[in-house]
Amino acid sequence: MQNNVQTFSYHSHTNFSDGRCSICDMVRQAKSIGFTELGISDHLIVHKNMWQSPSCLVNQHMKDEKHIYCTDFNEILERFQRHCDEIRQVAKAENFKLHVGFEVDFFTYDGWLEELQNFLAQLDYDYVISGNHFVFDESGENIINLTDLPKIYDDSAIYQEYLSRHFKTIKQAIESRMFKFLAHLDYARRLGDEICGPNDFWNEKTAVLDALAVNNVPMEISTKGLRKIGDFYPNENILLEAAKRNITMLISDDAHHADELGRDFAAAEEKLQQCKIMQRLQF
Ligand SMILES: [Zn+2]
Ligand SMILES: [Zn+2]
Incomplete structure (x- = not known):
């Protein structure tokens, strides 16, 4: 790796969830690209009404992906415990600094947060990342995969309502102070500029940044955005706002394949420097 470029990633996925490679x-x-440590952060997505989601109708494959989409914390406990153990074993066998993380979708229906906390208390893990891929109605009971919104509704007022709530949920997650850092703040840009342009939902996004600053929670700049929308998550205007608030940042690849580890880190480093972001997270 080039000098002065971050030599680790704390946001990566394996075939335990939707990644394609083993731990x-x-x-x-x-090791081969010169990383000094690695955080494995597979998805932890548990919502009691997952199979009632209209997303299951437009994405038939979801029902076959019970290793990614889950409905019951108790049901998955042993599988997650074994995964944590396996990461610890590989760390030993490979003599490499590994961290056990999870990327958690934050839900808001009654009882969910207590169940999550109770679940995590039974795992030998190191950290959780806040990464939100679902949107939901006011009750929090009925969810839709964010990227399915336009497949299910053809109504800009609904997009506005759901996405505004999406950003408020991210803020709520940050305020729970459970999370080590925030992933892909403007992931909703996946919906395209007509639904979520770089400067849309500006008040909601800056409210998230305020919450990050107040609660001293770091945020990632993700190079996955480059592969998905041709821009970093989050975009430069948000990074400039993060700099004003002195938010600590780190570079993530959100690797879903070993080949993606460290991808475009030099470009992300340059972007952070352009935006005068100095404070960096390292465990
Ligand atoms: Zn994610
Ligand atoms: Zn991820």
Whole structure:
């Protein structure tokens, strides 16, 4: 890796969730590109009404992906415990600094947060990341995969309502102070500029930044955005606002394949420097 470029990622996925490689493959690649440590952060997505989601109708594959989409914390506990153990074992066998993380979708229906906390208390993990991929109605009971919104509704007022709530949910997650850092703040840009342009939902996004500053929670700049929408998550205007608030940042690849580890880190480093973001997270 180039000098002065971050030599770790704390946001990566394996075939435990929707990544394509094993823990071992990820570690071997991390070593070969000169990483000094790696955080494995597979998805933890548990919502009691997952199978009632209209997303299951437009994405038939969801029902076959019970290793990603879950409905019951108790049901998945042993599988997650084994995963944590496996990461610890690979760290030992490969003599490499590994961290056990999870990327958690934050839900708001009654009882969910207590169930999550109770679940995490039974895992040998190191950290959780806030990464939100679902939107929901006011009750929080009925969810839709964010990227499915235009497949299910053809109504800009609904997009406005759901996305405004999406950003408020991210803020709520930050205020829970459970999360080590925030992933892809403006992931909603996946919906395209007509629904969520770089400067749309500006008040909601800056309210999230305020919450990050007040609660001293770092935020990632993700190079995955470059692969999905041709821009970083979050975009430069948000990064400039983050700089004003002195928010601590780190670079993520959100790797879903070993080949993606460290991808475009030099460009992200340059972007952070352009935006005069100095404070960096390292565990
Ligand atoms: Zn994510
Ligand atoms: Zn991710």
